[in-house]
Structure formats: structure tokens, C-alpha cells
Amino acid sequence: MIVNEQLAIDHGLKKDEYKKICDLLKRIPNITELGIFSAMWNEHCSYKSSRFHLKNLPTKGKNVIQGPGENAGVIDIGDNDAIVFKIESHNHPSFIEPYQGAATGVGGIMRDVFTMGARPIANLNSIHFGSPQHKKTKNLLRGVVHGIGGYGNCMGVPTIAGQTSFDESYNGNILVNAMTLGHVKKDKIFYSKAAGLGKPVIYVGSKTGRDGIHGASMASASFDDKIEEKKPTVQVGDPFTEKLLLEACLELMAGDSIIAIQDMGAAGLTSSSIEMASKGNLGIEINLNKVPCREAKMTPYEIMLSESQERMLIVLENGKEEMAKKIFDKWNLDFAVIGKTTKSKKIELYFDEEKVADIPVNTLVENSPMYNRKWKKAKLPKKIKIEKEQFKTLKVQNVLNKILSNPNVCSKEWIWQQYDHTVMGDTIQKPGGDAGVVRVHGTNKAVAASVDSSAVYCWAHPLSGGKQIVCESWRNLISVGAKPIAITNCLNFGSPENEENMGEFVECVQGLGEASSYLDFPVVSGNVSFYNQTKDIGIKPTPSIGGVGLIKDYKNMVTMGLKASDNIILVIGKTEGHLDQSLFARDILNEKNGPPPEINLFNEKNNGDTILKLIDKKFIKSAHDVSLGGIITALSKMCIKGKKGVTLKKPNYLINQFEYLFSEDQGRYIIEISIEDLENVTKILQENSVHFDELGTVNDDNLIIDDKTKVSIDDLIKSHTTWLINYMGN
Amino acid sequence: MHSSVITFPGSNCDRDVDVALKKFGFKNKMVWHDDVELPKSDLVVLPGGFSYGDYLRCGSMASKSKIMKSVLNFAQGGGKVMGICNGFQILVESGLLPGVLLRNKYLEFICKNVFVKVNNKDNSYFKDDKKDIYEFHIAHNEGNYFCSNEQIKEINDNNQIALFYSDENGNINEQSNPNGSLQNIAGVFNKQKNVLGMMPHPERMIDPALSGEDGSIFFENLINNLK
Amino acid sequence: MKISVVITLKKDVLDPQGKVIHQTLDGMGFEDINEVRQGKYFEIDTKENDKKKAEAKVDEMCKKLLTNLVIEDFKIIGSQ
């Protein structure tokens, strides 16, 4: 095949990028080389539009062992234990084939984690669908949930938390973000940096097929009318093989024969071999005839670009091949020595005795394009003057019912009941709480994790939205009694070539960075997914934040269910009545404009730290952060979980009742304490200058909001649980 | 008491049940599916998980593995064999237990706590049980017990039903049937009652921090009965 | 040669999946369906080139592994 500019463009490269390739090579690349460049230089692998901005994120901290740049981030949780975690998107494939797309997304992120030597101990997911009324939504949701469960359940890794939202901006481009946490001993972490010359390069796992060729390029293109043509790039997941691969890799890792290991993810053998060579500052030579292939007559181009799943690349110590092969034989997996490390600093490929590619590694990595794209700054929208007259026509109980049954608030039990969340025997907080919590096997420690996003806030004002979402993640961890340690992020945006979408990206990242820096909640891993759009319209900017925290003694974990009657309920943090962009404003008043609630990082940190102190002293019986739907929504969920009611006090506030109950001011928590502790708790809160209000008292059976409004627990449960079940049921 | 837990490719509750058995006093050994001989055991456990990915039919391929010949002999000689979840499916596929486990009626994987009522205490698994109704955990996609009319008659005539899905008061009805199982069957014995298969996972409920503690009661009783 | 086999659920075994597909199709406007039954299909490519022998082998595979005769029937539907 003749390589020319047009062919390069068909591979998703830009004209000047093609010229740059020719200049770097000082010749025209052959077809295999062009394929390799297109895979390495696309957005998905090269981060060419995002690198410039991502480098400003705070990535260091006293608990960070490994920040971004490896397969996953690693944090220290003491006693030689470390947690490896990362989140990743699989948006485009999931829209085309929801089951397999979501399944392979889960498979991919788990490989990222066990490549580093960690046994996966928990999965999370953040999934976003179009409007429930859209004709595709129901099937996409069902397919995605079945896919996530299908893969994770088979692997025997509990899915402990997640997030599900619906918004019409995802009608033509759903989001599927999967996150995995793994546990590893600090002195047994594996990296992808190759070292040493003449070391054998080993291929293990499944055979290479023609699946997913150019998957990485697809992830970097937007959906248009030609979507059909992009179809063959979807892969079929094989969780059984991955389970074997996990066990085989961990078995090999128990010894000391591995120099470097890297999973084959996007752009398969290409990116894995090049990354290992690049990090080790050396070359790799591969004989492609040695690669185990599923189909006859696969070309070098196909072998290099295949995205077949469940494969790994390993650089081994010399002489360990036989021993390693025995392990993979035992697990019935392919094992092949396919090449060796060299000092050439080039990637050199041979096929049928011919050299089919010869590319200096640095041209693919360091010299890959980086763009500081044009972007537009977003103005803070003007505050909306909400006519309080209209509140008079509203009844609190009806509004509450509507909000509790809103698709974005209602119980997601229909989803998480399909995920095995108890396998491995260490799940101590199941989905349905503020964060999922698993014990570190055989210890008293537990790890909490939560995944969050608030696209509406980010859309209204990306800078505030970016900050808010980090804070929400922080709060979810605090609410279960965990000390927040670090985050991973999956940045789902529209086209970086569109100035507005790019602006959303830049400012969300800025906000995210500010908040994580202030809260000492660094970013240790992440993933960028651009081109989430249909035709020219991008999705609402949707950064998903996966937060991880530590509970030193799992017995101190806190849950949100109310515990005992006569206990006192406090709201921590100030309620100012901010309704713009709240669920109340959008869903009840149909008002979609205005700024999102403001973030005050000082209060955020102070409130969170103080709550942790109270938890430490065992004052807190239950806790829940206040988010979507305001105080009364949060309180309702606590009632539902604990099967208890609350009698609200009349607030000594000047704001309107609806503002009091439904506003979405940030930095707030609801906590339950016993009367005897009230004085001590008050003292601690005052000493730490934390604003709080007494909200009410726990009772046995009703949420009593005012003289006229009394809602039974059963009614709350009904409002909260029926929508999704009914929706999926017919 | 010596127990053995068999690991098939794709088993994923093997560690969980190992932890549980040890916690309640068993000396447990892990046995690889490709081994020929079972170690000396008072109890053999086929754990939950997805042996061979649950491909073809759950348990079908594991039932053909090498170790199963030994398990078969062991069981035929009166040895105690217990299959949990996927282990139950393997026992059914290998012919040690009657019937078959079909896909859940509502076509969805179910992970939750359920109540089960013990039907037959005249065996080493449930003898002297303090409880009639356990709260156990289920996590499966194919737990819908089914068998032919003749078989179900035989099963009932021989008192082979071990556990029924029930509500917390022991009522056995459609509402308390999570997966469509025939007659709410959650577990069955072979004729001799030395082989037990059940869908629920008692090993997931052995600690107050987990979904519950009824599993502890089950295991404590089990080891006492085997002594 | 390549032998094709179809495995179907016995008549009296409930096929919830077929039922759901039926309902879904119905909802999509395919209203004159009486019943949908789902089964499995296998293509087994063997080195055996004698049709009779190949089919006999596959028959044996079906009995020993591919079907559970408590609930399923099988039928060889083609050989080439």
C-alpha cells in the first residue's frame, strides 16, 4: 500500500502531523509505521490537547508513591500496604455495543491495576445516559449494567459504589467510566519501565485477533453519520481469560523475575512496547511471527494495532523464561518470547525475515504533537431572581416526592444489585452509602472509595464545577469516616477543537487542581476522553472524580442510616439558600440558568477535618453529605436507610422554607449525635469555628417537616425506589 | 477436622470459603482442579465463582475436570461434599445432585440478602441447628432450580430438599423466591444426604462487619456435627 | 468438516429469555408473534472428513458435554 498524505488523513492524522512524521523519519513511513504513528499520536494515547493543562494538576503528597504516568496511581496506606487505583473511560464502544463496550472497559481498568502487581479489591463505575425518554436510553442502560456486572462479577471483584445520571446531552454519546482499586505490598509494586539490554520481551495472555484495530483512533473521533463504518472496532471481552491472566501474573510476580510489565490496552502491542522502551530509554526488537495470532495471515500492521483484550507484555530477567512459561501453561494461557530489549532506542519490527518497521522511540513519544488549543473563558452566569411568589403554589411534600423520584436522585439499587458487591468477603459498606468501603484483607484497615461528577454545575460554570466535584468526593469519603488521600479523574468532554468545549476542559481542570491542591487531595492517575459529542454538539462537561480514603480501624466506619430515636440531627456548614442550578430550580421551577453554588475551600476543609475529629471521638452515629436536592433530600435518604423518622425544628432562618430545604449550598453534612454528646460536640464545633444548625430529632416513624407536612418512612421509600424499577420493568 | 476446597479455573470464592472454614476450626487445604487425588478430608467444598467463565452452562466444564473423579468416588463412599453457588452448579452437572440451575427468572444477576428455611435437619449439615431460618447472601445469575416432574417427586419423597427461599418468618411463597426456583428450592441433598448443594453463600456472613452473621452459626454447627 | 448443531430447551422448560424477547418485539410493533424460543448454535470444525463419522463424533460431544439432557435437546442440522 502506498503511503501518502491522504492515507495519513484517513488514519486520523492532520496534514502537518504527517509532514512532521516524514521530517522526523527523514523518509516516508511504510504502512505499518504509519499505523504506529497514527495510534501513538492520536488524542487517546498522546494527550496532545490535554497535556499542556494536565501538567498543572497537583500530583504529589506525602502519601503518594506513584502519580500519573504509570498504569495507575499508587498511594501509601501504612504498614507496607499500598493502594493502586485508576479510572478510565470506555464511552464510544459502549454506545455502539453497550454490553461488550462496558465489559471491556471494566476489563481494561482491572488490567491497569494488576499490571502493577496489585490484586483488584474493588470496582466502581460512573455511567451517564441520555434522557430517560430517549428511545435508546433503556437498552443502553441495561446493556451497560449487564456488561459491567458480567465482567466484574466473573472476575470476582466486588463493585462497591458508583454513580448514574441521566441528561439529554448524552443522548447520542453515553459515558461509561470504570474505576478499580487494588492492594499491593509497597515493596512489590511493578512498573512499566524496561531496563537492561538483551532482556527477553514476553507476550502473555490471549491470542491477537483482528479486533479493535484502530480502537484508539475511534475513541479520538466524534460520532457522526458515518458511525456504521466505525463499527468493527468493538472488542468482545473474555473475563474468564482475564481471571486466569490475573492469577498467573500475580503468581509470577511473587518471584523476582519481572523487570517491567505493561498491559496491552489502547493501541495494543504498539503502545505497550513503545511505552516500556521509552520509559527505559532503550530500544525493543520484536519478531512479529512469534506473536500468538488467532487468525491466519495477519499482517504486521494488524498485529501491531490490534486491541485484542486480556494480553500483557513483560520484560523478563534472562534465564527465567522456562519458569515463567510453566506458570502460564498451568493457567492455560499463551506465552511467547517475541523479542528483546536493545540499545538502539528504536522500535524495530521483523516479519517473515524482513524489517517492517524501524522508528526511533522518541519520535513517537517525546516528539509527539502537543497543542495549546484555543479556548474560551466562561463567564460566571448572573444570579437568577427567583420569584418567591411561585413557591406559594408548591407543597413541600409534593416537591420532595418529585425530587426523591427524580432519575438522578432515586435509588440505583436495580443497578447495583446486579453487581456482586460482597465477593472477597471484605465489603463493609455496600453501594447505597456515601462511599463503598472494603477492608484491607486480614487487617483492621479499610479503604473507602467514591466516584462523583456534577455535569450541570460544570456546564453552568466550569471553574466552580471543577472545584465542586473534588469537594463532593472529599465529603463522601469524610462521611464514612475515611481520611481522604488522593483522587483519580476521568475527564469526559466534547471536541478540543471547539473553543467552548476546550474552554470547559481548561477551566474544569483548573478548578479541579485548585481544590485538590487546597485539600491536599492530589491527583494520582486519570484519563481524558475528548470528542464526546454528536455532530457538533458536545456533551455537558463531565469530569468524574474517583476519591480514595483510609479508615485506620474499620470498626470506626460511619454509615448514613439513622440509628436511634431521640438522637439530635445537626447540619454542619452554612445554609444560605442557593437555588440556582439546584435540582429544585431545574426540575420544579424549570429554571436552567444561573451560577452553580459557590465553593469556599476554607470551609470545605475545616468542616471536613472537624467531622473527622468528631468521628474519631465516636460522637457521630450517622452522617451524610448534603448534595443534589439539598438538606431534606439528604435527610430523607438517612431516614430510608435507617428506617427512622425525624422531626424538624422550625429554623431560625430568614430564608424561605424551600430555600432552606432544597438549596444546594456546598460544604455541608448532616450528622446524628446523641443528646448526651450535644454539649461536647457543640464545643468542638465552636472551637473549630464550624457553623452548624440544629435540624431536628430522630423519631420512630415519620419525617415531620412542619405542622402540615408529615411523610411516613414507607412513602419516602416508595418515592425513592420505584422510578428506576418501573422504568426498567416495562 | 480436615477440609479441602477445590479451585477450578475461574473459581472466585475459593479464598472466601477458605477463610471461613479456618475461622471455625477446619484445617483446610486448597486443591487444584487438575490434581488427581483428594487429600484426606472430612469435608470437600466446591466454591462459588465462575468456573470456566460460566461458558456453555454453569458448572458444565468444571464437572469434567480431573479432580471430579476423586470427588465422585469420595461422595459415593459417603464423604461429605458441599457445593456453594457455582459449586452447586458443578454438582448438578456432574450428576451428584439431581436437577439443573437455569438462568434467574428475571434475567438479572442478583446480589442481596435473602432468608432461607431449613427443611431437613436429619443430616450432618443442619443437625442440631439453632436456627430454622437463616439470613444468607446470594449472588448469582443462574440459581433458578429446575427438574422434571418425576425428579421433583423423588426429591420430595426422599426429603432431599435442604433449603427453601422464604421470608423472615419462614413463609415459602412467590414473593420470597428471588430467582424463580421450582418450589422455592435454594439447596438440595443427594439421596444419602452426604452431598449438599446450595445457592446461598454462608461464607459471606461470618463477621458482624459483613452482611450478617448467620454464616457463623452455620459453620460452627457444621464443624460440631462432623466431629 | 464443519458440523452445525442446534440445541434447544425442551418443550416444558420455561424460556424466560425467549419470553422477554417476545415482549420486546411486541412492543416494537411486531405484533403477530405467537412465541419466541431461544437456543444455542454450534459450529464444530473437525479434522474428520467422513460425514458419518464426523456426525457420530459430534453426537457424542453433544451427549457428553454440549447439552444437558435434563432440559435440552440437540439436532445436527448441517455438515459441510
Add this chain to the structure above:
Amino acid sequence: MKISVVITLKKDVLDPQGKVIHQTLDGMGFEDINEVRQGKYFEIDTKENDKKKAEAKVDEMCKKLLTNLVIEDFKIIGSQ
């Protein structure tokens, strides 16, 4: 009439189930198998009695619901 359809994975698409079944059969002594591919089988019983029309309907059902043409092909294999 009753239409039978077979749905198979496209040629280049991985068939994890087929692979494992192949290995298992091999281990059971069926050693001369080249490949096993697993697919789905549907019997759709419709009120339509005109063969052409019935098949056309089923063709439409396959395209709209039963298959995902990204990874699967379908074939009507019988009508009676």
C-alpha cells in the same frame, strides 16, 4: 409459521465461549477439532403464513433487535 434463525459472531470476532469449549472437548479426548464457534438460535413462531412475508419480518427483527451487526451476523435457516 415458524422461522429459525441462527446468529453467529462475525468471523474475526473473538468467541471466548467457543474457545473454552474447544479446550474442554480436547481434554475429554475429542482431539481432532480445529475450532468451535458458539452462536444463538431462535425459533420465531408468527401468525404470518406467507413464507416470504414471514421471513422478511424476521429479517427486520434480526436487524432491529436480535443481532448487533457490529459483531454478529444472522441467517434464516428454515421456515415451516
